[in-house]
């Protein structure tokens with residue numbers, strides 16, 4: 001059970017956690033009309049900082065545009081509200097969850113007259129796939145469920161409805177004794193995990209499915225591609241046949257919740273040496289060095305929650 005924080009931001013105002021409620025006949029309940037984000041705030045050496053805030057807000061507004069939802073707040077307003085949310089709740093490291101939904105009003109699929117509600121919440125959240133996952137890796141399966149086919153539910157939008165598909169993938173995996181499932185796309189190529197993008201290492205090269213393979217355009221996915229560039233690791237977005245998973249030297253998940261999580265087996269076939277591989281480890285080290293503040297934030301990925309102290313007069 002997650003531990004409540006004090007306040008949630010609702011349509012421009014901070015309200016107590018327990019008052020952030022919606023009516024059971026809200027449009028979102030029957031028809032799934034929600035879009036959301038998952039964002040991490042890291043406790044860095046120089047104070048709490050939100051990771052890739054701009055990019056998350058952009059994806060949130062992109063999701064809204066795809067679903068013709070008028071948000072009523074600019075990217076700058078939403079970003080500022082999220083920084084304020086962390087300050088108001090006096091958090092250091094936390095997970096932020098902006099949710100935009102269609103609320104109570106009319107009944108029927110066409111929801112344009114139902115009010116749009118914007119909520120921003122945060123709470124403390126640890127390792128998504130288990131404490132040991134980051135160092136030892138996880139055992140996963142290929143799901144019997146495919147990701148949404150193109151032109152059905154848009155994969156580029158992070159909508160609540162897409163997570164019904166994710167739930168099928170995750171439930172099947174967990175019930176069969178795996179930590180997570182990897183879904184294929186409609187054509188049978190590798191797509192992504194229920195809540196993570198996926199990368200393979202083959203001949204020292206990083207491979208990840210392209211956006212056309214029904215994947216969410218992950219912010220951590222983009223981050224890993226940029227880190228790979230910095231570390232001179234070649235990376236390609238390419239269609240990946242299922243069997244390539246089994247013969248890869250390394251495979252790992254990426255995601256805000258999962259961060260960079262090694263995969264040590266798929267369908268009980270050992271991947272590489274059956275533990276975190278060297279390329280995964282290099283990328284993880286670099287990622288955690290930047291998000292902890294141990295290494296400089298050279299690409300400007302972190303937004304400080306507290307404004308930097310002004311320089312002392314006369315210094």
Ligand SMILES: Cc1ncc(COP(=O)(O)O)c(C=O)c1O
Nearest residue numbers: 195196197216218219220255256
């Ligand atoms: C289906 C899916 N794919 C990929 C990701 C990874 O995206 P990100 O790195 O932006 O968290 C997530 C998590 O949000 C997800 O739910």
